[in-house]
Amino acid sequence: MPLVNVKIMEGVFTPKQKQEMIRKLTDVMVSIEGENMRPVTLVILEEIKSGDWAVGGRSFTTADVKALAAGI
Protein backbone atom coordinates (compact mmCIF):
# COMPACT_ATOMS: atom_id res chain seq x y z
CA MET A 1 0.00 0.00 0.00
CA PRO A 2 2.88 2.26 0.50
CA LEU A 3 3.72 4.42 -2.47
CA VAL A 4 7.36 5.39 -2.84
CA ASN A 5 7.78 8.32 -5.21
CA VAL A 6 11.38 9.19 -6.02
CA LYS A 7 12.32 12.39 -7.79
CA ILE A 8 15.79 12.23 -9.33
CA MET A 9 17.76 14.43 -11.68
CA GLU A 10 17.46 13.30 -15.30
CA GLY A 11 20.53 11.65 -16.79
CA VAL A 12 22.24 10.88 -13.50
CA PHE A 13 21.23 7.24 -13.14
CA THR A 14 21.51 4.53 -15.77
CA PRO A 15 18.51 2.31 -16.54
CA LYS A 16 20.31 -0.48 -14.67
CA GLN A 17 20.75 1.72 -11.60
CA LYS A 18 17.09 2.71 -11.74
CA GLN A 19 16.08 -0.96 -11.73
CA GLU A 20 18.40 -1.57 -8.77
CA MET A 21 16.80 1.43 -7.02
CA ILE A 22 13.28 0.06 -7.59
CA ARG A 23 14.23 -3.42 -6.35
CA LYS A 24 16.08 -2.23 -3.25
CA LEU A 25 13.51 0.40 -2.24
CA THR A 26 10.77 -2.23 -2.51
CA ASP A 27 12.82 -4.66 -0.42
CA VAL A 28 13.33 -2.04 2.29
CA MET A 29 9.62 -1.36 2.51
CA VAL A 30 8.81 -5.09 2.59
CA SER A 31 11.46 -5.69 5.28
CA ILE A 32 9.51 -3.31 7.54
CA GLU A 33 5.90 -3.93 6.59
CA GLY A 34 6.13 -7.67 5.96
CA GLU A 35 6.20 -9.86 2.88
CA ASN A 36 2.40 -9.87 2.53
CA MET A 37 2.54 -6.21 1.54
CA ARG A 38 4.89 -6.74 -1.40
CA PRO A 39 2.14 -7.00 -4.05
CA VAL A 40 0.74 -3.60 -3.03
CA THR A 41 4.08 -1.81 -2.65
CA LEU A 42 4.59 0.75 -5.44
CA VAL A 43 7.66 2.63 -6.57
CA ILE A 44 7.43 5.47 -9.10
CA LEU A 45 10.51 7.30 -10.39
CA GLU A 46 10.23 10.81 -11.81
CA GLU A 47 13.06 12.65 -13.49
CA ILE A 48 13.50 16.38 -13.03
CA LYS A 49 14.96 18.34 -15.93
CA SER A 50 18.55 19.56 -15.69
CA GLY A 51 18.54 23.01 -14.10
CA ASP A 52 15.06 22.67 -12.64
CA TRP A 53 16.21 21.55 -9.17
CA ALA A 54 17.59 24.12 -6.78
CA VAL A 55 19.03 24.05 -3.28
CA GLY A 56 19.44 27.36 -1.47
CA GLY A 57 18.49 29.18 -4.66
CA ARG A 58 21.33 27.57 -6.60
CA SER A 59 20.13 25.64 -9.62
CA PHE A 60 21.73 22.24 -10.35
CA THR A 61 22.27 20.76 -13.78
CA THR A 62 22.80 17.06 -14.49
CA ALA A 63 26.52 17.80 -14.77
CA ASP A 64 26.48 19.54 -11.37
CA VAL A 65 24.90 16.52 -9.72
CA LYS A 66 27.39 14.14 -11.35
CA ALA A 67 30.25 16.33 -10.15
CA LEU A 68 28.78 16.41 -6.66
CA ALA A 69 28.44 12.61 -6.64
CA ALA A 70 32.02 12.24 -7.86
CA GLY A 71 33.25 14.52 -5.10
CA ILE A 72 34.62 17.05 -7.58
Place this chain on the structure above:
Amino acid sequence: MPLVNVKIMEGVFTPKQKQEMIRKLTDVMVSIEGENMRPVTLVILEEIKSGDWAVGGRSFTTADVKALAAGI
Protein backbone atom coordinates in the same frame (compact mmCIF):
# COMPACT_ATOMS: atom_id res chain seq x y z
CA MET B 1 -10.90 23.71 -5.64
CA PRO B 2 -10.16 20.07 -5.84
CA LEU B 3 -7.01 19.16 -7.68
CA VAL B 4 -7.04 15.81 -9.45
CA ASN B 5 -3.51 14.69 -10.32
CA VAL B 6 -3.34 11.55 -12.42
CA LYS B 7 -0.11 9.69 -13.00
CA ILE B 8 -0.28 7.38 -16.00
CA MET B 9 2.24 5.35 -17.94
CA GLU B 10 3.54 7.19 -21.01
CA GLY B 11 2.31 5.93 -24.35
CA VAL B 12 -0.64 3.96 -23.02
CA PHE B 13 -3.37 6.51 -23.64
CA THR B 14 -4.04 8.39 -26.88
CA PRO B 15 -4.51 12.17 -26.81
CA LYS B 16 -8.22 11.55 -27.38
CA GLN B 17 -8.40 9.20 -24.39
CA LYS B 18 -6.58 11.74 -22.25
CA GLN B 19 -9.16 14.40 -23.17
CA GLU B 20 -11.95 11.95 -22.34
CA MET B 21 -10.21 11.27 -19.00
CA ILE B 22 -10.00 14.99 -18.18
CA ARG B 23 -13.63 15.59 -19.07
CA LYS B 24 -15.01 12.59 -17.20
CA LEU B 25 -12.88 13.09 -14.07
CA THR B 26 -14.02 16.71 -13.92
CA ASP B 27 -17.65 15.65 -14.33
CA VAL B 28 -17.31 13.14 -11.48
CA MET B 29 -15.93 15.79 -9.15
CA VAL B 30 -18.63 18.27 -10.15
CA SER B 31 -21.36 15.63 -9.67
CA ILE B 32 -20.30 15.39 -6.01
CA GLU B 33 -19.26 18.93 -5.14
CA GLY B 34 -21.85 20.78 -7.21
CA GLU B 35 -21.81 22.69 -10.47
CA ASN B 36 -20.59 25.90 -8.80
CA MET B 37 -17.23 24.26 -8.19
CA ARG B 38 -16.56 23.45 -11.86
CA PRO B 39 -14.51 26.60 -12.58
CA VAL B 40 -12.09 25.75 -9.76
CA THR B 41 -11.81 22.02 -10.46
CA LEU B 42 -8.39 21.13 -11.85
CA VAL B 43 -7.10 18.01 -13.53
CA ILE B 44 -3.39 17.51 -14.24
CA LEU B 45 -2.05 14.46 -16.08
CA GLU B 46 1.56 13.36 -15.63
CA GLU B 47 3.19 10.60 -17.63
CA ILE B 48 5.69 8.25 -16.03
CA LYS B 49 8.47 6.90 -18.22
CA SER B 50 8.32 3.31 -19.40
CA GLY B 51 10.08 1.14 -16.82
CA ASP B 52 9.90 3.73 -14.05
CA TRP B 53 6.75 2.35 -12.42
CA ALA B 54 6.98 -0.75 -10.29
CA VAL B 55 4.52 -2.90 -8.37
CA GLY B 56 5.93 -5.41 -5.90
CA GLY B 57 9.42 -4.61 -7.14
CA ARG B 58 8.54 -5.57 -10.70
CA SER B 59 9.10 -2.77 -13.16
CA PHE B 60 6.46 -2.19 -15.87
CA THR B 61 7.14 -0.89 -19.35
CA THR B 62 4.55 0.73 -21.62
CA ALA B 63 4.29 -2.60 -23.43
CA ASP B 64 3.70 -4.41 -20.14
CA VAL B 65 0.82 -2.10 -19.25
CA LYS B 66 -0.74 -2.47 -22.70
CA ALA B 67 -0.50 -6.25 -22.40
CA LEU B 68 -2.06 -6.10 -18.93
CA ALA B 69 -4.90 -3.91 -20.23
CA ALA B 70 -5.46 -6.29 -23.15
CA GLY B 71 -5.61 -9.24 -20.77
CA ILE B 72 -2.63 -10.95 -22.39
Place this chain on the structure above:
Amino acid sequence: MPLVNVKIMEGVFTPKQKQEMIRKLTDVMVSIEGENMRPVTLVILEEIKSGDWAVGGRSFTTADVKALAAGI
Protein backbone atom coordinates in the same frame (compact mmCIF):
# COMPACT_ATOMS: atom_id res chain seq x y z
CA MET C 1 -1.55 1.35 -12.92
CA PRO C 2 -2.89 4.79 -12.97
CA LEU C 3 -2.65 6.67 -9.72
CA VAL C 4 -5.34 9.25 -9.09
CA ASN C 5 -4.32 11.66 -6.31
CA VAL C 6 -7.03 14.09 -5.28
CA LYS C 7 -6.32 17.04 -3.05
CA ILE C 8 -9.46 18.42 -1.42
CA MET C 9 -10.15 20.98 1.27
CA GLU C 10 -10.60 19.37 4.71
CA GLY C 11 -14.12 19.29 6.06
CA VAL C 12 -15.86 19.93 2.77
CA PHE C 13 -16.79 16.37 1.87
CA THR C 14 -18.50 13.82 4.13
CA PRO C 15 -17.02 10.30 4.47
CA LYS C 16 -19.90 9.08 2.30
CA GLN C 17 -19.07 11.62 -0.42
CA LYS C 18 -15.41 10.60 -0.29
CA GLN C 19 -16.39 6.96 -0.82
CA GLU C 20 -18.58 8.01 -3.75
CA MET C 21 -15.65 10.00 -5.13
CA ILE C 22 -13.29 7.02 -4.88
CA ARG C 23 -15.79 4.68 -6.54
CA LYS C 24 -16.70 7.03 -9.39
CA LEU C 25 -13.12 8.14 -10.14
CA THR C 26 -12.09 4.49 -10.32
CA ASP C 27 -14.99 3.71 -12.63
CA VAL C 28 -14.02 6.58 -14.94
CA MET C 29 -10.45 5.34 -15.21
CA VAL C 30 -11.62 1.77 -15.84
CA SER C 31 -14.12 2.95 -18.49
CA ILE C 32 -11.17 4.30 -20.47
CA GLU C 33 -8.37 1.85 -19.75
CA GLY C 34 -10.47 -1.32 -19.62
CA GLU C 35 -11.75 -3.58 -16.86
CA ASN C 36 -8.48 -5.53 -16.67
CA MET C 37 -6.80 -2.46 -15.18
CA ARG C 38 -9.22 -2.14 -12.25
CA PRO C 39 -7.06 -4.10 -9.76
CA VAL C 40 -4.11 -1.75 -10.35
CA THR C 41 -6.08 1.50 -10.36
CA LEU C 42 -5.36 3.56 -7.25
CA VAL C 43 -7.10 6.54 -5.76
CA ILE C 44 -5.59 8.51 -2.87
CA LEU C 45 -7.39 11.43 -1.23
CA GLU C 46 -5.43 14.09 0.64
CA GLU C 47 -7.02 16.87 2.66
CA ILE C 48 -5.52 20.34 2.74
CA LYS C 49 -5.92 22.36 5.92
CA SER C 50 -8.43 25.21 5.99
CA GLY C 51 -6.63 28.38 4.89
CA ASP C 52 -3.73 26.55 3.25
CA TRP C 53 -5.16 26.63 -0.28
CA ALA C 54 -4.99 29.86 -2.26
CA VAL C 55 -6.14 30.98 -5.68
CA GLY C 56 -4.79 34.27 -6.98
CA GLY C 57 -3.18 34.91 -3.62
CA ARG C 58 -6.51 34.69 -1.81
CA SER C 59 -6.55 32.04 0.87
CA PHE C 60 -9.65 29.82 1.18
CA THR C 61 -10.98 28.34 4.41
CA THR C 62 -13.30 25.35 4.61
CA ALA C 63 -16.14 27.80 5.12
CA ASP C 64 -15.13 29.73 2.01
CA VAL C 65 -15.22 26.57 -0.10
CA LYS C 66 -18.61 25.55 1.28
CA ALA C 67 -19.96 29.03 0.51
CA LEU C 68 -18.53 28.85 -3.00
CA ALA C 69 -20.11 25.43 -3.55
CA ALA C 70 -23.43 26.72 -2.26
CA GLY C 71 -23.27 29.66 -4.62
CA ILE C 72 -23.32 32.16 -1.78
Place this chain on the structure above:
Amino acid sequence: MPLVNVKIMEGVFTPKQKQEMIRKLTDVMVSIEGENMRPVTLVILEEIKSGDWAVGGRSFTTADVKALAAGI
Protein backbone atom coordinates in the same frame (compact mmCIF):
# COMPACT_ATOMS: atom_id res chain seq x y z
CA MET D 1 13.62 22.42 4.91
CA PRO D 2 10.74 23.69 2.96
CA LEU D 3 10.24 22.11 -0.40
CA VAL D 4 8.67 24.29 -3.06
CA ASN D 5 7.37 22.22 -5.96
CA VAL D 6 6.10 24.26 -8.90
CA LYS D 7 4.13 22.70 -11.72
CA ILE D 8 4.12 24.86 -14.84
CA MET D 9 2.99 24.36 -18.41
CA GLU D 10 5.84 23.27 -20.70
CA GLY D 11 7.11 25.87 -23.12
CA VAL D 12 5.62 28.88 -21.37
CA PHE D 13 8.68 30.04 -19.46
CA THR D 14 12.16 30.57 -20.87
CA PRO D 15 15.19 29.05 -19.08
CA LYS D 16 16.03 32.56 -17.88
CA GLN D 17 12.55 33.02 -16.43
CA LYS D 18 12.78 29.65 -14.70
CA GLN D 19 16.05 30.68 -13.06
CA GLU D 20 14.43 33.94 -11.96
CA MET D 21 11.52 31.92 -10.56
CA ILE D 22 13.87 29.66 -8.58
CA ARG D 23 15.83 32.58 -7.17
CA LYS D 24 12.78 34.66 -6.21
CA LEU D 25 10.81 31.76 -4.71
CA THR D 26 13.83 30.85 -2.58
CA ASP D 27 14.21 34.46 -1.47
CA VAL D 28 10.55 34.62 -0.45
CA MET D 29 10.87 31.50 1.67
CA VAL D 30 14.09 32.77 3.27
CA SER D 31 12.49 36.17 3.98
CA ILE D 32 9.92 34.38 6.14
CA GLU D 33 11.88 31.51 7.68
CA GLY D 34 15.20 33.29 8.14
CA GLU D 35 18.54 33.23 6.36
CA ASN D 36 19.75 30.16 8.30
CA MET D 37 17.22 28.07 6.40
CA ARG D 38 18.51 28.98 2.95
CA PRO D 39 20.82 25.94 2.58
CA VAL D 40 17.89 23.57 3.18
CA THR D 41 15.34 25.40 1.03
CA LEU D 42 14.53 23.45 -2.12
CA VAL D 43 12.74 24.42 -5.30
CA ILE D 44 11.77 21.84 -7.92
CA LEU D 45 10.10 22.80 -11.22
CA GLU D 46 8.04 20.27 -13.15
CA GLU D 47 6.62 20.88 -16.59
CA ILE D 48 3.21 19.55 -17.55
CA LYS D 49 2.69 18.56 -21.18
CA SER D 50 0.64 20.83 -23.41
CA GLY D 51 -2.98 19.74 -23.18
CA ASP D 52 -2.54 17.79 -19.96
CA TRP D 53 -3.70 20.59 -17.65
CA ALA D 54 -7.39 21.33 -17.35
CA VAL D 55 -9.50 23.85 -15.49
CA GLY D 56 -13.22 23.23 -15.31
CA GLY D 57 -12.83 20.32 -17.71
CA ARG D 58 -11.30 22.56 -20.37
CA SER D 59 -7.85 21.42 -21.44
CA PHE D 60 -5.14 24.06 -21.93
CA THR D 61 -2.32 23.86 -24.44
CA THR D 62 0.93 25.82 -24.22
CA ALA D 63 -0.54 28.23 -26.78
CA ASP D 64 -3.67 28.67 -24.67
CA VAL D 65 -1.62 29.60 -21.62
CA LYS D 66 0.49 32.04 -23.61
CA ALA D 67 -2.67 33.66 -24.98
CA LEU D 68 -4.13 33.86 -21.48
CA ALA D 69 -0.94 35.47 -20.16
CA ALA D 70 -0.96 37.95 -23.04
CA GLY D 71 -4.57 38.85 -22.32
CA ILE D 72 -5.73 37.75 -25.74
Place this chain on the structure above:
Amino acid sequence: MPLVNVKIMEGVFTPKQKQEMIRKLTDVMVSIEGENMRPVTLVILEEIKSGDWAVGGRSFTTADVKALAAGI
Protein backbone atom coordinates in the same frame (compact mmCIF):
# COMPACT_ATOMS: atom_id res chain seq x y z
CA MET E 1 -1.96 28.03 -14.23
CA PRO E 2 1.08 27.42 -12.21
CA LEU E 3 0.61 25.34 -9.10
CA VAL E 4 2.95 26.06 -6.24
CA ASN E 5 2.94 23.25 -3.69
CA VAL E 6 4.95 23.95 -0.56
CA LYS E 7 5.76 21.26 1.95
CA ILE E 8 6.72 22.67 5.34
CA MET E 9 7.33 21.19 8.78
CA GLU E 10 4.24 21.37 10.99
CA GLY E 11 4.34 23.91 13.81
CA VAL E 12 7.20 25.96 12.40
CA PHE E 13 5.21 28.74 10.79
CA THR E 14 2.40 30.75 12.38
CA PRO E 15 -0.90 31.19 10.50
CA LYS E 16 0.16 34.77 9.82
CA GLN E 17 3.47 33.62 8.32
CA LYS E 18 1.63 31.09 6.16
CA GLN E 19 -0.61 33.85 4.81
CA GLU E 20 2.46 35.97 4.10
CA MET E 21 4.00 32.97 2.34
CA ILE E 22 0.93 32.48 0.15
CA ARG E 23 0.74 36.15 -0.77
CA LYS E 24 4.44 36.55 -1.56
CA LEU E 25 4.77 33.28 -3.51
CA THR E 26 1.77 34.29 -5.61
CA ASP E 27 3.28 37.73 -6.23
CA VAL E 28 6.58 36.17 -7.35
CA MET E 29 4.82 33.97 -9.86
CA VAL E 30 2.72 36.86 -11.15
CA SER E 31 5.83 39.08 -11.45
CA ILE E 32 7.23 36.56 -13.92
CA GLU E 33 4.17 35.30 -15.76
CA GLY E 34 2.21 38.54 -15.85
CA GLU E 35 -0.77 39.92 -13.97
CA ASN E 36 -3.27 38.18 -16.26
CA MET E 37 -2.21 34.84 -14.77
CA ARG E 38 -3.01 35.81 -11.17
CA PRO E 39 -6.52 34.31 -11.14
CA VAL E 40 -5.16 30.89 -12.17
CA THR E 41 -2.10 30.89 -9.88
CA LEU E 42 -2.51 28.39 -7.07
CA VAL E 43 -0.59 27.90 -3.85
CA ILE E 44 -1.13 24.86 -1.65
CA LEU E 45 0.67 24.40 1.68
CA GLU E 46 1.12 20.93 3.17
CA GLU E 47 2.53 20.28 6.61
CA ILE E 48 4.77 17.30 7.28
CA LYS E 49 4.61 15.70 10.73
CA SER E 50 7.43 16.32 13.17
CA GLY E 51 10.04 13.59 12.67
CA ASP E 52 8.80 12.59 9.21
CA TRP E 53 11.28 14.72 7.27
CA ALA E 54 14.86 13.55 6.94
CA VAL E 55 18.00 14.92 5.35
CA GLY E 56 20.94 12.56 4.98
CA GLY E 57 19.06 9.94 6.96
CA ARG E 58 18.74 12.26 9.97
CA SER E 59 15.16 12.85 10.98
CA PHE E 60 14.11 16.40 11.91
CA THR E 61 11.46 17.30 14.49
CA THR E 62 9.65 20.63 14.65
CA ALA E 63 12.02 21.61 17.48
CA ASP E 64 15.03 20.70 15.32
CA VAL E 65 13.82 22.94 12.49
CA LYS E 66 13.15 25.83 14.87
CA ALA E 67 16.64 25.43 16.35
CA LEU E 68 18.12 25.35 12.84
CA ALA E 69 16.22 28.50 11.89
CA ALA E 70 17.38 30.22 15.07
CA GLY E 71 20.97 29.29 14.34
CA ILE E 72 21.31 27.29 17.54
Place this chain on the structure above:
Amino acid sequence: MPLVNVKIMEGVFTPKQKQEMIRKLTDVMVSIEGENMRPVTLVILEEIKSGDWAVGGRSFTTADVKALAAGI
Protein backbone atom coordinates in the same frame (compact mmCIF):
# COMPACT_ATOMS: atom_id res chain seq x y z
CA MET F 1 19.51 15.49 -4.48
CA PRO F 2 17.07 12.71 -4.74
CA LEU F 3 13.80 13.22 -2.94
CA VAL F 4 12.09 10.11 -1.65
CA ASN F 5 8.45 10.78 -0.81
CA VAL F 6 6.65 7.89 0.84
CA LYS F 7 2.91 7.83 1.29
CA ILE F 8 1.78 5.36 3.95
CA MET F 9 -1.49 4.61 5.69
CA GLU F 10 -1.80 6.42 9.03
CA GLY F 11 -1.49 4.26 12.12
CA VAL F 12 0.13 1.30 10.41
CA PHE F 13 3.75 2.01 11.29
CA THR F 14 5.15 2.83 14.74
CA PRO F 15 7.45 5.87 15.17
CA LYS F 16 10.34 3.40 15.51
CA GLN F 17 9.42 1.71 12.22
CA LYS F 18 9.20 5.09 10.50
CA GLN F 19 12.71 5.95 11.69
CA GLU F 20 13.93 2.58 10.41
CA MET F 21 12.22 3.32 7.10
CA ILE F 22 13.91 6.71 6.80
CA ARG F 23 17.34 5.30 7.63
CA LYS F 24 17.10 2.31 5.30
CA LEU F 25 15.62 4.22 2.35
CA THR F 26 18.42 6.78 2.66
CA ASP F 27 21.01 4.00 2.78
CA VAL F 28 19.58 2.41 -0.37
CA MET F 29 19.79 5.68 -2.27
CA VAL F 30 23.34 6.33 -1.05
CA SER F 31 24.39 2.77 -1.98
CA ILE F 32 23.48 3.58 -5.58
CA GLU F 33 24.40 7.25 -5.94
CA GLY F 34 27.48 7.27 -3.71
CA GLU F 35 28.27 8.49 -0.20
CA ASN F 36 28.89 12.07 -1.38
CA MET F 37 25.17 12.41 -2.09
CA ARG F 38 24.06 11.53 1.45
CA PRO F 39 23.83 15.17 2.66
CA VAL F 40 21.41 16.04 -0.16
CA THR F 41 19.28 12.89 0.04
CA LEU F 42 15.82 13.65 1.41
CA VAL F 43 13.08 11.40 2.70
CA ILE F 44 9.60 12.72 3.47
CA LEU F 45 6.86 10.52 4.92
CA GLU F 46 3.21 11.43 4.46
CA GLU F 47 0.34 9.62 6.13
CA ILE F 48 -2.95 9.08 4.33
CA LYS F 49 -6.13 9.02 6.41
CA SER F 50 -7.81 5.70 7.07
CA GLY F 51 -10.32 5.08 4.28
CA ASP F 52 -8.78 7.58 1.88
CA TRP F 53 -6.66 5.04 -0.03
CA ALA F 54 -8.33 2.80 -2.57
CA VAL F 55 -7.23 0.00 -4.85
CA GLY F 56 -9.61 -1.11 -7.58
CA GLY F 57 -12.27 1.16 -6.12
CA ARG F 58 -12.14 -0.60 -2.74
CA SER F 59 -11.30 1.74 0.10
CA PHE F 60 -8.82 0.55 2.76
CA THR F 61 -8.90 1.52 6.42
CA THR F 62 -5.92 1.31 8.78
CA ALA F 63 -7.43 -1.92 10.12
CA ASP F 64 -7.70 -3.32 6.58
CA VAL F 65 -4.02 -2.64 5.91
CA LYS F 66 -2.98 -4.22 9.22
CA ALA F 67 -5.07 -7.30 8.40
CA LEU F 68 -3.51 -7.47 4.93
CA ALA F 69 -0.01 -7.20 6.42
CA ALA F 70 -0.83 -9.92 8.95
CA GLY F 71 -2.07 -12.19 6.20
CA ILE F 72 -5.56 -12.36 7.68
